[in-house]
Amino acid sequence: MTPEQQMHEEEYSRARSRYEDASMEKRRAENEIAEIQNRRQAILNEINQLQAEKKKFEGSHGEITKGISSNSSFEAGLKDSETKLSAASTGFIAIGSTTHSKPQDLNVVFSDKNTKTKNSISSVFSGLKNISRNMETKIADLKSRIGQLETEEENGRSRERSLANYASEQGSRMNNAAIEMAYHKKYL
Secondary structure (H helix, E strand, C coil): CCHHHHHHHHHHHHHHHHHHHHHHHHHHHHHHHHHHHHHHHHHHHHHHHHHHHHHHHHHHHHHHHHHHHCHHHHHHHHHHHHHHHHHHHHHHHHHHHCCCCCCCCHHHHCHHHHHHHHHHHHHHHHHHHHHHHHHHHHHHHHHHHHHHHHHHHHHHHHHHHHHHHHHHHHHHHHHHHHHHHHHHHCCC
């Protein structure tokens, strides 16, 4: 082998090594791009599920909020019934005082029932308020998770663009190395 052939063989080997390195790097970048694309689909599916769940919670929360706002109507109704009961009791006592038997005070007779009713209604509205707070927390958690996933998806897109450019650069390196290899091979 002449010194010139030996030089071409060495240059061919270096060009081949660059070609193989670039090819390996390009495959690595393309594989990572495929992983990012697969993960993106999983992220988008999860975002869609979370948004649907958030929408359900928001709808339910709206209905519960409407229910809680009716608390004042219930309280007004209870006050009205207490006022009417007092008026009826006064009338009943007045009617009873004209007879020989002692009339009963209706306020006393219905006191336990009124107290139980008030307590039951208060308990229901208290429970609704607790449920409402829990739903608000759940909605905030869902919004936070959706935000995290959207950020992860955008970061994936950015990384994918970067890897696509890198893969393109490696393709150019492969082409240049292939040209060099072809040049030196004809002298071997």
